[in-house]
Amino acid sequence: MNGITATAAKYSPSESLNDDVVKAMRSDGTLDPSNDPRISRELAVSLYEAMVRIRMLDERLVALQRQGRIGFHIGSYGEEAAILGSAAALRPNDWLFPCYREFGAALWRGMSLESYLNNMFGNANDPAKGRQMPDHYTCKAAKFTSISSPIGTQITQAVGFAWGAKSQKEDLVTLTYFGEGATSSNEFHNGMNFAAVFKTPTVMFCRNNGWAISVPSEKQTASATFAVKGVAYGMPSVRVDGNDIFAVIKVTRDAILRAAAGFGPTLIEALTYRMSGHSTSDDPKAYRPDDAVVEWGKRDPLMRFRKHLEMNGLWNEAKQVELDARVDAEIRDAITVAEKVAPPALETMFEDVYESVPWHLREQCAEMVAGPRAKGHGGH
Amino acid sequence: MNGITATAAKYSPSESLNDDVVKAMRSDGTLDPSNDPRISRELAVSLYEAMVRIRMLDERLVALQRQGRIGFHIGSYGEEAAILGSAAALRPNDWLFPCYREFGAALWRGMSLESYLNNMFGNANDPAKGRQMPDHYTCKAAKFTSISSPIGTQITQAVGFAWGAKSQKEDLVTLTYFGEGATSSNEFHNGMNFAAVFKTPTVMFCRNNGWAISVPSEKQTASATFAVKGVAYGMPSVRVDGNDIFAVIKVTRDAILRAAAGFGPTLIEALTYRMSGHSTSDDPKAYRPDDAVVEWGKRDPLMRFRKHLEMNGLWNEAKQVELDARVDAEIRDAITVAEKVAPPALETMFEDVYESVPWHLREQCAEMVAGPRAKGHGGH
């Protein structure tokens, strides 16, 4: 009936990463000069260290969830180059409108590990005050807006923000992340259309990781690629090897400069792969064949980045051992601290619904505080 | 700020009707053989008569509204070839999912003039039982679904209907009408995507009439054309001279046959022009320069069709005089009848909310019927 058979996913590196896809890293350790973002050695190394850090965080957080110490985690295993490369291309004044997988970008832009973990534990110091699920943080200092679960809504908001900045002649670009599944949402359509019509300085960054939970990318659309959707809106687009951090930096930076120069938005499709389940709630064994994972695993962004750095004399095993130990300790310590922080105070439940607390919430708060506590509640 | 200046509309026949646009009628009275739908002389003449009829209906209904005898009318002046041509291309088993301007298609498919006018008067015999505004009729016998005001919703429904038919292996195509403004709606995006992914037998018929109330088509999207939006969904598309009834029949029929053969949906952009205001509630003088109207007026679909028939010996002034008189009388008589029909009975307000009337509506109905009547109510 639906014309698409439910066989194994067809999204494979060999078929997808064709010549139209921008790549930078070459097997000989050099970078294709036309796609080389020309970043400093220091930046390259710190990006690599950041990548190791978020990979390790992912592993630790999954373990914490399995132990029942946090409720949930949604990670970026396999997609780190797409996330860090794009974040690294931003200028200080630019803003991020995230999906839910980009904690790497938030940390890169300055969110503290402490703050991130406070959100994972939903404790009193959580920037979201324990109100949202884990991985739904916010960090204004990092020009990183608030994460919500509904798919696609941030896309249109990124456009409105950029539109506002443009109207005030402020030199600022917004970048919004979304998955390839989100291209089917209402708000992808709205965001793309408004961005193009009003020529807002916005970068539409699509992480095509092959899956929307159990739905493979080829069931999401009948179009040849996700990038080609730009045509419908009169918006230029580009496909990039999302596991090649140099190529990602290059195309994102180009899009940012283009936007900043007044030429409007760009759609970027970063070809990458969700190596783990959708989240800790998901077990991909039920729907995903192993072979695709194996094939994509050979293009692991971390491994490729490390190899490149090693071939250029910027990295070695000793450094790796030191880094692993340092990051592991950092994460362990931060978790120990965050886990001890108390849950949010009861009254906080009624704050921030409005700027000030109206009569009905004052009454409800008083009633709740004066009443008995729920069983098993960890609050004060 | 928005990068688009608010000057006169740029959508003109000279600039828009380029070589990519399918045309059939030639100035010498012949049809371009490659785009000739090869319809019979009888069909051509009856389509012409139908076109005259809806043009005259438009005129009469606007007059009735000005006289306060009906509440509202939304017409098709200038767009008759797009509407009738596409309707004429349908096979008997095919279904229409209308926007609100296609009463010509409904009449062509068999809705009676009487029924249409009953809706215009919202009387007891209105197929919609006086519940909806004028021009929001329904006609199952004509395989024409129920009109609603919210923009775009019918598009996705047309896809679901076709999908259902395909699943039952019934040879049936759905055609859905919408304006170019509707391409910005959520449901255009949803309908296009689902149609392409599930390869439903659906024709997406976009009447690009240059305007969405006061918003010109070039402010609706930054894409080169509306047809090109098909690319985003992996759906073929075609642009057609919407004021050339033969070309419209040809491209619509091709799309229907393609769909029926299992090749999925097609997006048609019919280039036409809304010669009058958006509806009787609208005065385009406030926002629309006359020159574009004049230019498009030269391509009036009725005039062009008549000329073509005359050049081929199928029509003449005498026939026109006879037709005008006949149609005028038909419309006048039908109006006289419809205007006399009583308003719907009070109790009908509570029917059809559900298949049977539940307790709360029984109570509300009883209360209303037993209570006093509103001033100025024409009901029983």
Place this chain on the structure above:
Amino acid sequence: MPQMNMVQAINDGLRLEMRRDSRVVLLGEDVGKVGGVFRVTQGLFDEFGDSRVVDTPLSEGGIVGCAIGMALYGLVPVPEIQFSDFIFPAYDQIVSELAKYRYRSGGEYSCKVVIRTPVGGGIRGGHYHSQSPESLFIHVAGLKVVCPSNAYDAKGLLLASIRDPDPVLFFEPKRIYRAAKGDVPDGDYTVEIGKAAVVREGKDVTVIAWGAMLYEAIAAADEAAANGVDCEVLDLRTLWPVDIDAIVESVKKTGRVVVVHEAPKTCGFGAELVALINEKAFLHLEAPPMRVTGFDTPFPYTLEMEYLPLAHRILPAVMQTAQF
């Protein structure tokens, strides 16, 4: 003081605030050159240009989603939804995003957007140009909901809404857009959000209404007076957070209450008012609070005057309550 109708008063308020605060921008379908299908934004495009009075593509989700982004940036967007019947394509942005943004970000962000939209029936609009969806927004924590009934309040509440730190749904009763005329000061003033007005004092029955139905409540009160029943009529003006003190005070005095609204009865705002009155003034009630509302059907075209809770339906409810 100049006489204005509601359209003029809202227009005047928008102009005043746009002159005062360059961050205020209008966006919506047809709000530009043509000045909106009800002409509420007329002349503003000419004065403020296409960067502050913006015709958008036909997408309410796009309008509200962009407005949220603009507000996060620091502008003060005042989007127009052409008819409140067409707000539903933007419902996800309103419910999931606009209403929750401050809360879910722990107060780091807020988005102050005032959504203006015509509401209500009585203009021969049928299903899709007549609805009153206020309770679908009152139920959503984080939104404020306002509905003026006259030109003075319309301007004053609009200015208060635009200066309020929270998102506001500003419903404009289209049936009285031009009929509700009155004195409107030229300059700046506000009408406080959250305060009802006692538009008629009385001791027997409290009638609670807002928007276009206020006039029906008053008409019914006049007729009731002729029948010896003295009504107190409250114009809520702000629907949420509602002025509970004004309601309770009046009900304590009268012990009898009739709530009037155009929206369908079931789960309409009238239900909430009845429940609140039960919670706050149960022992003062001498009769069951009654609701006179739109029926639980889609909004009809031909029979709309029978559907609406007009004076002819309010009066019997008032008499019944008084005589309970």
Place this chain on the structure above:
Amino acid sequence: MPQMNMVQAINDGLRLEMRRDSRVVLLGEDVGKVGGVFRVTQGLFDEFGDSRVVDTPLSEGGIVGCAIGMALYGLVPVPEIQFSDFIFPAYDQIVSELAKYRYRSGGEYSCKVVIRTPVGGGIRGGHYHSQSPESLFIHVAGLKVVCPSNAYDAKGLLLASIRDPDPVLFFEPKRIYRAAKGDVPDGDYTVEIGKAAVVREGKDVTVIAWGAMLYEAIAAADEAAANGVDCEVLDLRTLWPVDIDAIVESVKKTGRVVVVHEAPKTCGFGAELVALINEKAFLHLEAPPMRVTGFDTPFPYTLEMEYLPLAHRILPAVMQTAQF
């Protein structure tokens, strides 16, 4: 009789009806091979194939819009919305189209779609995986709204919903998906839409609940009994059209009532129940009807057990009502 939990019972009902009626099709995000994120459709893809159990693109508007079209064609679509928090992109199709199609076409057309969607909190889902939006649908004329509390009712009400001629919102309380186990007949049976169940008889206070909160109401009733207060507990099962007779009968007996729901208080369904009770049984009321509900805030994560109207909050309300 086999023991099933709610997930199994709904799955069993779907399978039974799909075998019986080839027009029934399922569509939604992840409903296919993986069997839904809660595994409610598990195994159905294997049995019925990808033309009757369809994984769709990520768009709720597309899912419901297509379902309406399928229903107009004559199929019986049972779309799944992955969480009821994500139903809002489809709200326009539901409110403007699904609910009004029969009425606006004068009965020429109808579209019978059963939208299944998990509802409610208590699974550590925070803002967007915990909400209870039922009143946003009850307010909309033309929809029926159902919410079972146990496995037997879940299957029986699902079958009744699929065979009902009208569109139904079928809310599945996800917190008790696996916890609510019970005897479920293997074969065909239905539970009538519009009928509440008296799950505990009592004479002092009527407690009205549904879904996951029913168990909290029962727990509170047990504790109240220990304190000498005898509660009658009603499980509404169908929220709209509600079983008004069952409610009125119980309130006439007890004269006291507590309504429990997870959704925010303001304009929640509890308000409607209180208003109806006022209209139907005012003179029998010996205390103000009370509402024990979610608070008027977005749904919180860490403090969710304090937010929910659990037994510890119901009991004081019951005692207060009893002692009023």
